[in-house]
Amino acid sequence: MEDDAKKELIEYNDKEFNCSLAFALHLIGDKYKSLIIYHLKDGAQRSGELQKSITDLSNRMFTYSIRALEKDNLVKRTVYPVTPPKVEYELTEEGKSLIPIVLELNKWGQDFASKHHLYAP
Amino acid sequence: MEDDAKKELIEYNDKEFNCSLAFALHLIGDKYKSLIIYHLKDGAQRSGELQKSITDLSNRMFTYSIRALEKDNLVKRTVYPVTPPKVEYELTEEGKSLIPIVLELNKWGQDFASKHHLYAP
DNA sequence: CGGTATCCCCTACGATACTG
DNA sequence: CAGTATCGTAGGGGATACCG
Numbered sequence: 001m002e003d004d005a006k007k008e009l010i011e012y013n014d015k016e017f018n019c020s021l022a023f024a025l026h027l028i029g030d031k032y033k034s035l036i037i038y039h040l041k042d043g044a045q046r047s048g049e050l051q052k053s054i055t056d057l058s059n060r061m062f063t064y065s066i067r068a069l070e071k072d073n074l075v076k077r078t079v080y081p082v083t084p085p086k087v088e089y090e091l092t093e094e095g096k097s098l099i100p101i102v103l104e105l106n107k108w109g110q111d112f113a114s115k116h117h118l119y120a121p
Numbered sequence: 122m123e124d125d126a127k128k129e130l131i132e133y134n135d136k137e138f139n140c141s142l143a144f145a146l147h148l149i150g151d152k153y154k155s156l157i158i159y160h161l162k163d164g165a166q167r168s169g170e171l172q173k174s175i176t177d178l179s180n181r182m183f184t185y186s187i188r189a190l191e192k193d194n195l196v197k198r199t200v201y202p203v204t205p206p207k208v209e210y211e212l213t214e215e216g217k218s219l220i221p222i223v224l225e226l227n228k229w230g231q232d233f234a235s236k237h238h239l240y241a242p
Numbered sequence: 243c244g245g246t247a248t249c250c251c252c253t254a255c256g257a258t259a260c261t262g
Numbered sequence: 263c264a265g266t267a268t269c270g271t272a273g274g275g276g277a278t279a280c281c282g
Binding site: 244246247249250251252253254255256257258259260261262 | 267275
């Protein structure tokens with residue numbers, strides 16, 4: 001029973017999760033969060049660079065996603081008091097613990113796309 | 122570059138994905154799909170049992186999610202022509218390849234919840 | 243028992259414009 | 263350069279009722 005799915009209730013920010021898997025997906029499951037984590041895997045990145053590195057990531061959704069990751073203590077934000085402003089983001093230790101999972105999921109997606117010949121010419 | 126994120130375009134069901142990670146999340150990232158995969162990890166299950174095993178899973182969302190998984194060739198559906206009707210679901214080989222990832226993600230969620238003392242008494 | 247159909251809501255997400 | 267504000271949309275998701 002130890003490593004089985006816990007049925008115990010998880011409470012987080014006034015929300016409830018019946019399963020740790022559902023909870024994990026809440027933290028990183030939406031469209032851009034895991035992409036951000038992926039792109040931060042090799043170290044801190046400047047805000048603009050990070051945003052540009054992710055295709056189709058609008059400024060609005062970037063802010064939205066990175067703020068959520070920050071709140072959840074997966075990403076750390078550092079502001080340098082210079083002009084023009086400079087902001088860097090990097091993974092926290094807890095955020096880094098997600099890297100292997102994200103890498104695996106990415107690889108799985110690659111394999112699936114290759115097997116089914118989904119890559120456009 | 123081999124195991125890096127491919128920038129190549131993935132086309133799937135009239136949708137486009139710029140990253141294999143985003144694509145993978147499209148396949149299993151929403152609220153219940155990964156939970157279904159998790160609960161099928163030990164073998165085939167009868168429809169009703171499977172549905173009941175997942176807390177808060179409505180009949181409607183169960184059908185919706187399992188149909189999508191079926192279309193994506195991650196789950197196989199077997200109908201037994203008896204009365205009353207009996208239907209079983211099981212992971213395909215491709216679906217099984219997701220088990221380790223889902224297990225890891227589940228464990229990660231457990232660890233996070235434990236560290237932050239999120240488990241309700 | 244297993245599944246579909248309808249109605250409706252909420253929110254993740256997009257586009258655009260604007261501030262320090 | 264970094265971020266916020268506002269408006270608008272699509273679809274994931276809940277509740278309920280109904281078929282073979």
